Every structure is written in structure tokens, then in C-alpha cells.
Amino acid sequence: MDTQRHTGSTALVTGAASGIGRATAARLAQEGATVVATDFNGDGLATLASEYPAISTIQGDLGDATFISELVAGAEAIGPVAIVANVAGIMDHFVPVTELDDEMWDRVFSVNVTAQMRICRAVIPLMTERGGGSIVNVASVAGLGGSGAGVSYIASKHAAIGLARHIAYTYGPQGIRCNVVCPGGVETNIGTTAAPTSMWSFERQMPSIALGERTAQPDEIAAAISWLTSSEASNVNGLVMPVDGGWKSA
Numbered sequence: 001m002d003t004q005r006h007t008g009s010t011a012l013v014t015g016a017a018s019g020i021g022r023a024t025a026a027r028l029a030q031e032g033a034t035v036v037a038t039d040f041n042g043d044g045l046a047t048l049a050s051e052y053p054a055i056s057t058i059q060g061d062l063g064d065a066t067f068i069s070e071l072v073a074g075a076e077a078i079g080p081v082a083i084v085a086n087v088a089g090i091m092d093h094f095v096p097v098t099e100l101d102d103e104m105w106d107r108v109f110s111v112n113v114t115a116q117m118r119i120c121r122a123v124i125p126l127m128t129e130r131g132g133g134s135i136v137n138v139a140s141v142a143g144l145g146g147s148g149a150g151v152s153y154i155a156s157k158h159a160a161i162g163l164a165r166h167i168a169y170t171y172g173p174q175g176i177r178c179n180v181v182c183p184g185g186v187e188t189n190i191g192t193t194a195a196p197t198s199m200w201s202f203e204r205q206m207p208s209i210a211l212g213e214r215t216a217q218p219d220e221i222a223a224a225i226s227w228l229t230s231s232e233a234s235n236v237n238g239l240v241m242p243v244d245g246g247w248k249s250a
């Protein structure tokens with residue numbers, strides 16, 4: 001860990017009450033960033049802030065467009081946002097397309113894609129005014145193929161990759177870097193939205209899921225996010241990086 005790596009930068013981290021987001025907020029803070037952490041889980045944010053008193057927290061629902069405007073304004077009041085880690089996400093109980101209702105699709109897309117888009121839309125003009133910034137959107141190995149989850153999660157993670165590639169290409173000349181991290185299995189609380197409600201769909205995914213070598217610790221993903229957002233990755237833009245122990249190389 002390089003404790004000076006992000007000194008002088010303000011970082012906005014979503015999904016920071018748990019799992020990969022929590023590890024990312026903690027790591028960026030330990031590496032010198034001024035961290036603004038957000039989540040709708042207030043207890044989780046309070047625990048994070050008690051462990052890392054330098055981290056500021058803003059609680060709210062990323063499915064709410066008004067909250068996202070307030071979040072970006074609140075983060076900017078703490079410091080000029082130069083780093084964004086769009087980590088928050090939810091699973092879809094392995095629901096396949098023929099058993100899907102619109103509500104599930106909309107809920108998963110609202111967190112996994114639309115919130116990332118809204119945050120990017122709000123911060124990119126601010127970043128370009130200041131000469132640039134770095135964004136990492138968390139997708140999944142489920143964004144690299146057709147297996148591993150239900151249709152809403154898989155499609156939303158493919159969309160998150162498309163969002164990041166669009167930003168990388170379009171705003172690269174203005175100093176914006178936008179990269180994607182695709183974790184494999186990670187030991188977090190995402191299981192709360194993963195319990196299968198469609199057993200045949202879940203069993204159909206199992207041969208693919210079984211190719212995952214091991215479950216990672218959240219900080220193994222946070223380390224990749226930190227590097228991508230740092231100046232060491234200054235020419236890395238539009239990268240879709242599996243952090244999956246080789247799962248998707250099978």
C-alpha cells in the first residue's frame with residue numbers, strides 16, 4: 001500500500017457500507033485521498049466512519065436521481081472530486097428472462113447502471129473544467145459472458161461496460177479516464193440479493209460458476225480500483241479488467 005498515492009485528491013465511493021465499496025473507501029483513505037463514502041445502509045456507513053474518522057459519509061438511495069444530485073454537490077463541498085469509484089450493485093436472484101418482471105429489471109438497472117451513468121454525467125463536466133479525473137465502474141465477470149447470474153444482472157453489467165467505454169473514448173481527450181473492474185466471486189454481502197428464486201436457472205449457471213478458482217477478499221478488488229484511479233495508470237483508459245483469479249480465462 002502506497003500511503004501517498006492519492007494525497008490531495010477527493011474520491012467519491014459508492015456502496016461503501018459493505019464489501020468491495022467499503023474496502024475501496026478504506027484503501028483510498030489509507031492511501032491519502034479525502035474520501036466521501038455513500039450507501040443507503042446508514043449503520044454500515046457509521047461503522048466505516050468510526051473505523052476511519054477521516055472518511056465523510058452521505059447516506060441515500062442511488063436509485064433516486066435527486067439524491068445523486070445532492071450526493072455530488074455534497075461531495076464537491078468537501079473537496080473537488082477527482083476520483084469516482086462506482087461500486088454499489090445488487091444481484092437478481094438468478095431470475096431468467098422468461099420469469100422476469102419489469103420491477104426486477106428496473107431495480108437492478110437503476111443501481112447497477114443508471115446510478116453509475118447519473119454520477120458520471122454529474123461529475124465529468126466538473127472534472128473536465130479542472131483538467132481531468134478518473135472513474136472506475138465496477139461490473140462483474142457476468143458482464144463478460146452470458147452466465148453467472150440472472151438476465152437483469154448480466155445485462156446490467158454488460159451495460160456498465162458500455163457506459164465506461166463510451167466515456168473513455170469520448171472524454172479521454174478532456175483528461176477523463178474511465179475503466180472497469182470485473183470481479184469474480186468476492187466474500188461480501190451481495191448474497192442478500194443472490195438467493196436463487198429460480199432453481200433451474202441457478203442450476204444452469206452452476207457449471208460456469210464452478211470454474212471460479214476461489215473467492216477473493218474485497219481488498220483484492222479495491223487494490224485494482226486504487227491502481228486504476230491513480231496516476232500510475234495515467235495512460236490506461238477504457239480497460240475492462242477481470243479481477244477474478246483467472247475464472248474468465250477458462
Ligand SMILES: NC(=O)c1ccc[n+]([C@@H]2O[C@H](COP(=O)([O-])OP(=O)(O)OC[C@H]3O[C@@H](n4cnc5c(N)ncnc54)[C@H](O)[C@@H]3O)[C@@H](O)[C@H]2O)c1
Nearest residue numbers: 015017018019020040061062088089140185186188189190
Ligand atoms: N461479491 C461478488 O462476488 C461480486 C462479483 C462480481 C461483481 N460484484 C460487484 O461488486 C459491487 C459491490 O458488491 P459487493 O459484492 O461488495 O456487495 P455488498 O452487498 O457487500 O455491497 C454493496 C453495497 O451497495 C449498497 N447498495 C445497494 N443498493 C443501493 C442503493 N440503491 N443505494 C445505495 N447503496 C446501495 C449496499 O447497501 C451495499 O452496502 C457490485 O457492483 C457487484 O455487482 C460483486
